[in-house]
Amino acid sequence: MDNRLPLVDIMEEGTHRRHDDIGSFEYTYKAEIMNIYPMTASEKLYQIQIIEPDRRNRFSFQPGQFVMLEIPGVGEAPFSISSSPIRHGFVELCIRNVGNLTGFLARMQRGAQIGIRGPFGTQFPVGEMEGSDVLLVAGGLGIVPLRSAILTVLENRSRYGSVDIVYGAKTPSELLFTYQYEMWRKFDINLSIIVETPDDEWKGPTGFLTRILEDRVAQAGANFAANTYAIVCGPPVMFKHVCGMLTKAGIPMQKMFVSLERRMHCGRGKCCRCNIGSTYTCLKGPVFDYWSIMNLKEAI
Amino acid sequence: MIFKVFGKKELPRLFDVIAVNRVVGPVQKGTDKNGSPLHTFGEVRDFAELSLDYKTTILSAKRFVLPFHETLCTFRVTENGWEKDVDFNVRGPTVFFGLHACDINAFNRLDKVLMESVYPTPYYASKRKNMFIIGTNCEPQPYCFCRSMGTDTALHGFDLFLTDIGDRYFAEVQSATAYNFLLQIKTADPKEKDHQRYMDVVAEKNKKFTAHVDNTDLTKILDMEFQSQAWKEWGDKCLSCGTCANVCPTCYCYGVEETVDMNATGARKIKSLHSCNLIDFAEVAGGHNFRPERHSRLKYRYYHKHRGFVEAFEESLCVGCGRCGEACLADITVPEVIASVRGEGH
Numbered sequence: 001m002d003n004r005l006p007l008v009d010i011m012e013e014g015t016h017r018r019h020d021d022i023g024s025f026e027y028t029y030k031a032e033i034m035n036i037y038p039m040t041a042s043e044k045l046y047q048i049q050i051i052e053p054d055r056r057n058r059f060s061f062q063p064g065q066f067v068m069l070e071i072p073g074v075g076e077a078p079f080s081i082s083s084s085p086i087r088h089g090f091v092e093l094c095i096r097n098v099g100n101l102t103g104f105l106a107r108m109q110r111g112a113q114i115g116i117r118g119p120f121g122t123q124f125p126v127g128e129m130e131g132s133d134v135l136l137v138a139g140g141l142g143i144v145p146l147r148s149a150i151l152t153v154l155e156n157r158s159r160y161g162s163v164d165i166v167y168g169a170k171t172p173s174e175l176l177f178t179y180q181y182e183m184w185r186k187f188d189i190n191l192s193i194i195v196e197t198p199d200d201e202w203k204g205p206t207g208f209l210t211r212i213l214e215d216r217v218a219q220a221g222a223n224f225a226a227n228t229y230a231i232v233c234g235p236p237v238m239f240k241h242v243c244g245m246l247t248k249a250g251i252p253m254q255k256m257f258v259s260l261e262r263r264m265h266c267g268r269g270k271c272c273r274c275n276i277g278s279t280y281t282c283l284k285g286p287v288f289d290y291w292s293i294m295n296l297k298e299a300i
Numbered sequence: 301m302i303f304k305v306f307g308k309k310e311l312p313r314l315f316d317v318i319a320v321n322r323v324v325g326p327v328q329k330g331t332d333k334n335g336s337p338l339h340t341f342g343e344v345r346d347f348a349e350l351s352l353d354y355k356t357t358i359l360s361a362k363r364f365v366l367p368f369h370e371t372l373c374t375f376r377v378t379e380n381g382w383e384k385d386v387d388f389n390v391r392g393p394t395v396f397f398g399l400h401a402c403d404i405n406a407f408n409r410l411d412k413v414l415m416e417s418v419y420p421t422p423y424y425a426s427k428r429k430n431m432f433i434i435g436t437n438c439e440p441q442p443y444c445f446c447r448s449m450g451t452d453t454a455l456h457g458f459d460l461f462l463t464d465i466g467d468r469y470f471a472e473v474q475s476a477t478a479y480n481f482l483l484q485i486k487t488a489d490p491k492e493k494d495h496q497r498y499m500d501v502v503a504e505k506n507k508k509f510t511a512h513v514d515n516t517d518l519t520k521i522l523d524m525e526f527q528s529q530a531w532k533e534w535g536d537k538c539l540s541c542g543t544c545a546n547v548c549p550t551c552y553c554y555g556v557e558e559t560v561d562m563n564a565t566g567a568r569k570i571k572s573l574h575s576c577n578l579i580d581f582a583e584v585a586g587g588h589n590f591r592p593e594r595h596s597r598l599k600y601r602y603y604h605k606h607r608g609f610v611e612a613f614e615e616s617l618c619v620g621c622g623r624c625g626e627a628c629l630a631d632i633t634v635p636e637v638i639a640s641v642r643g644e645g646h
Binding site for chain 2: 001003004005006007008009010011015016018021022023025026028030070071072073074075076077096098099100101102113115261262263265266268269270271272273275277278279283297298
């Protein structure tokens with residue numbers, strides 16, 4: 001009798017019921033850097049397109065999701081998608097030069113081949129928000145994931161009520177996507193920009209963005225929260241203040257959404273690095289409603 | 301399930317039948333400072349090398365499915381860019397001879413997150429599907445609290461489970477392959493007295509547990525006691541060395557690093573198991589650390605095992621093997637930590 005055990009091939013049909021997921025676990029789309037736009041001293045906008053046309057058509061995402069960007073031999077890291085989901089196989093990533101991978105990326109030229117895995121994570125509820133007023137709040141780099149929602153709202157402007165964007169940065173030189181503000185305003189949007197520390201040329205308001213929000217709440221009075229969805233993106237310290245304030249103003253916790261950031265190595269709920277208390281940011285997030293965040297220990 | 305009994309002399313013969321395959325089992329690695337034997341899981345070629353009377357092993361059998369370092373893929377530089385080659389690193393079928401119930405259950409629980417959840421990982425699944433497991437019964441040690449975690453018996457996840465009932469083995473047969481192996485040695489169908497003897501052995505074993513963990517409402521208590529001073533106290537003792545995760549049969553957290561080959565014609569992506577107690581676990585580029593304090597990292601380990609995993613999969617990730625407490629340089633043990641967080645004995 002042959003007592004040798006057979007070798008089981010996990011990729012054989014019928015071995016695992018999630019055959020396709022097994023096969024695509026480590027799949028990386030080959031992508032090309034089409035264009036690079038310097039935005040500030042440390043941030044650049046990278047336009048990235050998946051190279052193979054049939055793969056490109058299969059790659060679609062929702063606003064709020066993120067991708068893993070891989071440079072072979074250098075590393076891999078998660079980045080929020082800043083562009084509108086309307087173009088398949090094409091993403092814009094706004095990336096600050098801050099570490100190993102992003103430092104390497106900052107030295108790359110257009111035409112370079114990189115890898116993209118994903119998209120991963122949950123999305124901003126842009127569909128659910130239709131028919132409602134929309135308040136979009138971004139602090140600092142928070143504008144990066146939020147821009148995807150902004151563009152989606154603009155592209156379908158007639159489906160939403162009033163749209164308010166409040167964006168705060170430390171200094172005017174750190175403001176991102178400045179070239180687009182005029183275009184955004186053309187879509188009947190109330191765009192307010194505030195900086196903490198003005199320079200000589202700054203003519204807008206100064207202070208924290210809660211100042212703008214307070215004015216906005218006071219101005220709208222009791223009608224403010226009745227039919228409003230809010231999305232808040234920014235540093236953790238901002239969530240507490242802004243979300244707390246908006247909750248007081250009457251926006252229900254389940255209609256307020258935030259996008260969190262954590263260290264990630266897989267994007268698939270396996271490496272545990274993005275775990276918050278008991279939840280994986282990559283699977284249940286990065287977009288959470290405020291109620292979920294309140295229920296997660298150590299989230300903000 | 302089908303049950304069989306066979307005499308003790310038949311076990312080496314069963315080993316020889318199976319040993320045409322790669323066999324991994326408990327072997328003595330050395331002795332501790334008191335002269336007691338220390339065991340590990342290693343490749344076995346002869347039945348005499350097996351130490352089936354081992355108490356526990358220092359490292360779990362995890363490393364055979366979750367190696368401490370594993371190449372996830374390699375890259376080849378080509379004219380137009382690069383090509384990625386993925387290999388799941390399967391070494392072929394392996395027989396695990398002599399796993400205790402806690403270690404079998406550890407694999408069952410890892411399956412839930414690594415093989416059965418969304419995004420099953422092929423690296424784990426491909427090795428896991430090539431395991432043939434023979435379990436053996438064990439003697440509860442002072443640090444074993446598997447009974448509290450519901451892992452003192454294995455209900456599935458093995459091919460054959462052997463219980464020593466004195467002069468013979470009581471075998472639970474769970475796969476056709478195992479049954480075929482048994483056909484090649486002298487076995488008998490168990491009689492009423494064998495059943496009784498088996499029940500007696502289990503009852504005797506259950507009396508010997510001394511370490512316990514109270515899991516009643518633990519997920520809620522962990523949330524209520526999130527700010528408890530007890531975490532701070534244990535955190536002050538903790539050395540953040542990650543030894544607990546190293547020896548744990550269910551710790552699967554990892555990090556990924558990429559390196560360029562020396563001749564610069566390729567690169568590789570290497571996954572290395574990590575520990576949530578290590579200082580850089582939640583540190584991101586730019587230097588922000590989401591868990592800079594030792595106590596928050598230690599607390600997180602308990603949150604993942606005893607709260608997060610329970611929430612997701614209805615059972616704790618901890619199997620109560622007690623290895624982490626035994627290996628801990630600061631004498632931090634799970635039963636003590638949980639008792640103090642529950643407000644007992646502090």
